[in-house]
Amino acid sequence: MDNRATISDAARQQTARTAGTVWLRARTGARRAHVSGLEELLKNAVTGEDDTLKFAEDDHRLAAAALLVHIISVDGVVDDAERAALSDVLKHHYQLTPEMTADLIKAATRRDNEAVDLYGFTSVLKRSLDIDERLKILEMMWQLVYADGIVHEFEDNTIWRVAELLGISSRDRLALRRKVAGDTDQDGGDELS
Numbered sequence: 721m722d723n724r725a726t727i728s729d730a731a732r733q734q735t736a737r738t739a740g741t742v743w744l745r746a747r748t749g750a751r752r753a754h755v756s757g758l759e760e761l762l763k764n765a766v767t768g769e770d771d772t773l774k775f776a777e778d779d780h781r782l783a784a785a786a787l788l789v790h791i792i793s794v795d796g797v798v799d800d801a802e803r804a805a806l807s808d809v810l811k812h813h814y815q816l817t818p819e820m821t822a823d824l825i826k827a828a829t830r831r832d833n834e835a836v837d838l839y840g841f842t843s844v845l846k847r848s849l850d851i852d853e854r855l856k857i858l859e860m861m862w863q864l865v866y867a868d869g870i871v872h873e874f875e876d877n878t879i880w881r882v883a884e885l886l887g888i889s890s891r892d893r894l895a896l897r898r899k900v901a902g903d904t905d906q907d908g909g910d911e912l913s
């Protein structure tokens with residue numbers, strides 16, 4: 721019996737060591753995956769440069785900027801004209817410094833990448849802004865759509881969905897499109913809705 725117990729104990733110890741090694745390797749791999757995130761967190765703690773602290777989750781500026789980031793990237797191509805227009809629109813509308821504008825765009829890009837839908841952004845805007853401000857957000861979206869000179873069907877559809885979620889009528893959405901298209905000397909095109 722003692723011999724079997726010794727073998728059994730040895731087997732359990734070996735199994736525990738193997739499981740411990742596997743667990744440690746898994747933990748080490750997980751740690752490596754989070755190293756860059758931890759490095760950024762530590763850098764932000766030391767330098768105080770965390771852009772997420774400057775813009776709260778329910779900050780209407782962050783929600784609007786995330787929609788604007790989304791609209792310039794929805795067609796799969798973000799060119800320099802769109803980037804410049806995004807920065808310009810945000811800087812002037814919210815009267816931000818260039819540094820704050822860059823931080824807002826960085827935070828908005830992160831939020832857009834994490835988002836599963838547009839409702840999270842539009843619900844903040846609908847709660848925080850009156851109809852005139854929501855119309856201004858939609859106008860800024862059209863300005864960014866026309867920044868590259870091409871209205872892609874994904875951009876058009878996204879603005880339609882955002883307008884619906886913001887409680888903006890089709891008539892107002894189309895009027896803003898025509899206004900921006902006229903300001904940029906581009907044809908607004910026909911739309912069925």
